[in-house]
Amino acid sequence: MFSTNNTYYHSLVATILLVLTFVFPSEGQLSASFYSSTCSNVSSIVRDSVQQALTSDSRIAASLIRLHFHDCFVDGCDGSILLDVDGNITESEKNAAPNENSVRGFDVVDSIKSTIEASCPAVVSCADILALAAEASVSLSGGPSWNVLLGRKDGLTANQAGANTSIPSPFQSLANITSKFSDVGLDTTDLVALSGAHTFGRAQCQFFSQRLLNFNGTGSPDPTLNTTYLGTLQQNCPQNGNGATLNNLDPSTPDTFDNKYFTNLLINQGLLQTDQELFSTDGSSTISIVNNFANNQSAFFEAFAQSMINMGNISPLTGTQGQIRTDCKKVNGS
Template sequence: MGRSIGFLIIIMINACFAPISLQGKTISSNGYLYPQFYDRSCPRAQQIVQTVVAKAVAMDARMAASLLRLHFHDCFVKGCDASILLDSTSSFTSEKGSNPNRNSVRGFEVIDEIKSALEKECPHTVSCADILALSARDSTVIAGGPNWEVPLGRRDSRGASLSGSNHNIPAPNNTFQTILTKFKLHGLDIVDLVALSGSHTIGNARCTSFRQRLYNRNGQLGSADYTMEQSFAAQLRFQCPRSWGDQNLFFLDSSSPFKFDNSYFINLLAFKGLLSSDQVLLTENAQSMGLVKMYAESNDLFFQQFAKSMIKMGNISPLTNFRGEIRRNCRLINS
């Protein structure tokens, strides 16, 4: 997007952030998360996060999807504890180099900027895990998606899990059942799976993530995946050839790549899902097929469920009370 659009985003930011639903307190096994957690200790916390995220998205439209992905990839490994932000130390290896994250997750500098601003405003108060949750919500809203009140009060982990990152995050080539199993392990159900997959209405994927769908087994032209519409596959082959271009980027939703809407589901009905993990929502399970059709027909229903599922995902095994810590630098545990 151009800078003029970016300035409009910033000007309109206060009007955009009117929640469409109130959720109150969300209980976890370790304590309460609630939207008003910082009302006394850091009253401007959410405003600061919104301002930095808006500026970042105005400069780089891809950043909205990137910040949303950071929260997702964090919560699926050890819970929503900001472990994804940690750099490697002598005690553990960073999750940033895992197969799902390497050359994929981005936005760390934006989180750094938010944390720096919050440390100046209210030192050692707002957790990196809460910053990730707020940034994901704010990115969604800026892209035109739903708003929700984010339950807050998470604390930050003192370690990372490279193994967990490699095995727990759904992969583009996983079967439907494998993806659903990974969601269920975190207390998420099939409704959450389909609704949260709708986040692919914004963002990009690399050629290497879907190339196997474009060519048959001996590498010749002719799709190996007949759940992809053939003219769509032919278009993709121009920039995703057989033997090079692994890092070439493609819109996950070519219809409205920077707008958060239900066109992702409309694309699936036309067999124009980019990733195998997208298209299987229509082709491998009757219940998920019904949900895809429902969200394709109603943007409002999609938005309502997406907000609910994001709150549910954000409550995966949070550290609360005296567990974990409030990092001063999101990349490092406190010394």
């Protein structure tokens, strides 16, 4: 009965839907151009701030990307990791086991936020600053660039218990880590690619010392550790030594974002247990991905950029949800 006007009808519906899309944009949609009319220089402000921080702290790039990672894995990318105990925030994620005396870079985030507030007051979220700072940290260290999707709002709560359970631990098995990635919608390629962020930065002895002497109660070191590398690590991290002593995650190019992390895995020089397991777990689907990234840096860079976008899309607050914090450390009005 409607066949004679079917084409016209579908065309009309499509036009109406297109108009509605512009009038009422999807709340769940992040966009690379989100601040183009409200804070067009936000990316350059963040990049300049990260570059300045790098002049006095070679570790800060790795620290800033880790902040974004640890934020997104707990209730999505909402800036909750930045909240101090204050007002209704009775427990901070900063004090969760994976973060306490380990995550850093909060002062740089506060500095970036102050500069942005002076230029574009109450416009840019702290969650978006973390995403932009992560991209700047990677590209300024020799890694890939990507168009950061923006438009996140900041959360009103922190989740210390969630941080204790959701953030992948360097002591867990590959199966457990894979499950934690799957829980937030990330697949095995994302897991391997994002692990490649360990191509720069440092790790404390306490996060891998279990591999050096009495691995899994065997009375021997982790058999997947290169013996020469093992000797070096035992010197850096002696039994009953200082567990906070820092070690390069990549012994060859510790401050450069490249694919050396993966070539290290091929010769059993992954620092953390969770690093080496990507290559040394028999039958794992991660082995072929490690081989690909070790042999093709461009493939790694492309996958890493996409996986960072995927991670940045974990449950963002958008539209009328959340708020734009004027101080990243506390909820507005607290």
